[in-house]
Amino acid sequence: MSLQSVIGSLHDLQDQLTQFREILLANLVMIGEIPAPTSGEEKRIEFLLNRFKEAGLPENSIDECGNGIGVLEGTEGDRSILLNAHADTVFSAKSDHTMQVSSGSIIGPGVADNSLGLAVLATIPYILQEMEIELKNNLVLLGGVQSLGRGDLEGIRFFLDNNDFDFKNALCIEGVELGRLSYTSIGMLRGEITCRVPEMYDWSRFGDASAILTLNEVINKINDIRLPKRPRTSVVMGSIAGGSSFDTIAKEATLGFEVRSESEGVVDDVGKTIQYIAEEVASKTGDEVELDIFARRRPGGIPYAHPMNECARSVMNKLDIEPRLAPSTSELAALIDKEIPALTLGITSGDRIHKMNESVQIEPIYKGLAQIIGILIATDGGFCD
Amino acid sequence: MTDLQNWIDKNTYHHSQFWDLKKLVETKEKHGLTISLCLPTLNEEKTIGKEVILFKSELVNRYPLLDEIAVIDSGSDDNTLEVAKTYGADTYLSADILPDLEPKMGKGENLWKAIHQLKGDIIVYVDADISNIHPRFVYGLVAPLIYREEVKYVKAFYDRPLAVSGGVRNSGGGRVTEILVRPLFSLFFPELTTIIQPLSGEYAVRREVLEQIAFPIGYGVETSHLIDVHHKFGLEAFAQTDLDKRVHENKPTISLGKMSFGILQTFLKRAQALGKFENVDHETILRQFQVTKSQYQQNEISIVEEERPPMIEIEEYRKKFGR
Numbered sequence: 001m002s003l004q005s006v007i008g009s010l011h012d013l014q015d016q017l018t019q020f021r022e023i024l025l026a027n028l029v030m031i032g033e034i035p036a037p038t039s040g041e042e043k044r045i046e047f048l049l050n051r052f053k054e055a056g057l058p059e060n061s062i063d064e065c066g067n068g069i070g071v072l073e074g075t076e077g078d079r080s081i082l083l084n085a086h087a088d089t090v091f092s093a094k095s096d097h098t099m100q101v102s103s104g105s106i107i108g109p110g111v112a113d114n115s116l117g118l119a120v121l122a123t124i125p126y127i128l129q130e131m132e133i134e135l136k137n138n139l140v141l142l143g144g145v146q147s148l149g150r151g152d153l154e155g156i157r158f159f160l161d162n163n164d165f166d167f168k169n170a171l172c173i174e175g176v177e178l179g180r181l182s183y184t185s186i187g188m189l190r191g192e193i194t195c196r197v198p199e200m201y202d203w204s205r206f207g208d209a210s211a212i213l214t215l216n217e218v219i220n221k222i223n224d225i226r227l228p229k230r231p232r233t234s235v236v237m238g239s240i241a242g243g244s245s246f247d248t249i250a251k252e253a254t255l256g257f258e259v260r261s262e263s264e265g266v267v268d269d270v271g272k273t274i275q276y277i278a279e280e281v282a283s284k285t286g287d288e289v290e291l292d293i294f295a296r297r298r299p300g301g302i303p304y305a306h307p308m309n310e311c312a313r314s315v316m317n318k319l320d321i322e323p324r325l326a327p328s329t330s331e332l333a334a335l336i337d338k339e340i341p342a343l344t345l346g347i348t349s350g351d352r353i354h355k356m357n358e359s360v361q362i363e364p365i366y367k368g369l370a371q372i373i374g375i376l377i378a379t380d381g382g383f384c385d
Numbered sequence: 386m387t388d389l390q391n392w393i394d395k396n397t398y399h400h401s402q403f404w405d406l407k408k409l410v411e412t413k414e415k416h417g418l419t420i421s422l423c424l425p426t427l428n429e430e431k432t433i434g435k436e437v438i439l440f441k442s443e444l445v446n447r448y449p450l451l452d453e454i455a456v457i458d459s460g461s462d463d464n465t466l467e468v469a470k471t472y473g474a475d476t477y478l479s480a481d482i483l484p485d486l487e488p489k490m491g492k493g494e495n496l497w498k499a500i501h502q503l504k505g506d507i508i509v510y511v512d513a514d515i516s517n518i519h520p521r522f523v524y525g526l527v528a529p530l531i532y533r534e535e536v537k538y539v540k541a542f543y544d545r546p547l548a549v550s551g552g553v554r555n556s557g558g559g560r561v562t563e564i565l566v567r568p569l570f571s572l573f574f575p576e577l578t579t580i581i582q583p584l585s586g587e588y589a590v591r592r593e594v595l596e597q598i599a600f601p602i603g604y605g606v607e608t609s610h611l612i613d614v615h616h617k618f619g620l621e622a623f624a625q626t627d628l629d630k631r632v633h634e635n636k637p638t639i640s641l642g643k644m645s646f647g648i649l650q651t652f653l654k655r656a657q658a659l660g661k662f663e664n665v666d667h668e669t670i671l672r673q674f675q676v677t678k679s680q681y682q683q684n685e686i687s688i689v690e691e692e693r694p695p696m697i698e699i700e701e702y703r704k705k706f707g708r
Contacts, residue, residue: 021472022438022441022445023442023446025472026438026439026443029438029439030439098516098517098632099435100431101434101435101468103464103467103471
């Protein structure tokens with residue numbers, strides 16, 4: 001089969017995939033209703049493994065880190081393709097994980113990031129079998145744990161460090177957005193700055209003792225850091241928390257931030273500057289200012305002209321999906337570190353990401369799925385090497 | 386009277402006992418049974434889609450336990466029917482079934498008309514407002530009917546008394562069950578106290594039983610079923626399955642008053658027919674209180690528990706099913 005014939009069959013593929021609607025959506029609902037905060041993904045992985053077993057995958061297991069792994073053996077089987085979706089969500093186990101299904105969408109916490117990605121992973125073996133699609137290479141399905149936030153890609157890194165497969169390519173599946181095409185990782189440093197008013201603070205200093213004010217000082221100074229235009233660099237101030245009520249001076253305040261840059265050196269420089277800022281503010285205010293950096297990524301990836309990238313764009317173009325090129329700091333970074341050519345792709349469009357009423361559109365899912373299977377077949381056929 | 390504890394031990398299941406769906410489907414096919422799922426609805430657009438998708442995927446496509454999934458609607462003014470249809474359920478307006486009969490409003494009406502409309506040898510009824518819906522709500526109920534020929538009526542309950550560590554916990558139903566129905570059954574039908582949740586809206590029943598019992602169209606349908614099936618077929622016809630947790634919207638106490646009023650009417654009618662009481666003439670107006678500014682007002686609500694006769698008495702049904 002040529003690449004042209006793979007691409008030529010994509011519209012038929014998309015039409016045929018509608019027959020798997022109930023199975024895929026049922027998997028999505030059932031997975032979505034299992035809470036999976038980072039480091040608490042066991043039950044989701046158990047569900048995933050049950051699906052792998054039901055699909056008759058001869059090899060399926062949970063590794064020491066808690067990742068769920070299934071292997072669909074290829075007809076030749078010398079090399080392998082990795083299909084990965086992270087299992088964790090940003091929502092706590094206490095959140096109400098009820099999914100709501102309407103005619104055109106599914107709503108619920110984590111449905112887009114990344115219950116849909118995991119549901120696709122759970123359904124793919126069934127789809128391939130029903131459509132009698134046989135791959136030459138082994139297809140390794142990985143439901144990765146401890147990916148988000150402080151998890152820092154622990155699951156996929158453990159898997160990549162400890163497996164015996166010879167991976168030729170990898171695809172990472174994210175629920176949203178359809179059209180996403182990530183093939184590079186940017187340099188990144190993720191951390192928290194926590195300001196605390198010391199226990200022995202002199203409370204006679206009326207009004208000026210607040211961890212929030214101290215954190216405000218830190219934020220202003222970070223904001224004043226002069227960032228280069230080239231290589232492109234930014235500091236994302238992503239979250240803030242602190243204090244307990246209107247009338248009580250805040251004793252603790254925390255900023256969550258990320259430094260992102262195309263250059264690893266710039267990331268390191270900005271990181272050092274933030275360290276100096278923390279020390280300076282601590283010494284000036286007498287408050288405790290703690291900097292905790294818990295995640296780093298190195299920039300890298302495959303070039304724009306890489307065959308895998310070209311192949312993905314051809315598939316997307318044929319399916320009328322407009323590719324949106326964006327670097328990633330997710331699992332792709334771990335694959336890049338291992339020099340495995342890899343892409344991150346989205347399945348459908350969604351709204352209100354990381355809110356309790358997060359939603360995904362159902363109709364575009366078939367297109368997103370056709371895209372994944374199309375690229376998978378092309379990769380298997382050797383058109384992405 | 387039956388040894389009640391012995392009956393409970395023998396006829397009370399947990400859904401996990403029926404996890405092997407492949408075996409369940411094989412046994413169903415061996416016995417040549419057909420099974421219909423009925424979802425009675427009235428404005429359930431928020432939950433119906435999920436129910437249809439899950440049952441279709443797991444119990445039609447993967448494991449063909451169900452032969453049809455039908456939504457029977459009382460006339461929703463939201464998108465209940467549209468959503469259900471989108472995901473492949475057969476959808477019916479209750480008023481369109483047996484159209485020569487004057488339509489009545491109520492869940493019991495939908496359940497009764499399902500007997501005529503649906504084709505299964507077994508009909509399983511599941512409420513459409515369950516937000517934690519799962520295939521166990523169906524296979525947990527039909528399995529005792531598939532595996533045991535003598536069982537005719539399987540009722541759901543939602544507790545797990547066996548899983549409690551370190552002692553005994555009351556395993557109860559809702560407020561109306563514990564305050565009204567259980568005391569009444571204890572007084573007049575003690576064998577029925579073995580049913581852990583007599584008012585649960587989920588049950589699976591053989592057609593031969595359904596067609597022979599009357600259907601109150603309102604609140605009393607579950608209570609009447611238990612009394613009538615017990616009277617006609619005895620306690621041995623029943624089984625019950627623990628389906629774990631059921632999440633749905635809780636009703637305010639004032640609504641439970643209306644429900645109790647309807648149930649009492651049904652109960653009294655049957656208790657009299659079975660010779661438990663001599664004279665049970667009663668009103669059909671429920672009087673509840675409401676306060677407006679400085680005034681206490683009585684709110685009068687007419688609740689008449691109308692009933693549909695056993696389906697076997699309907700000529701069109703007898704023709705359709707060759708009875």
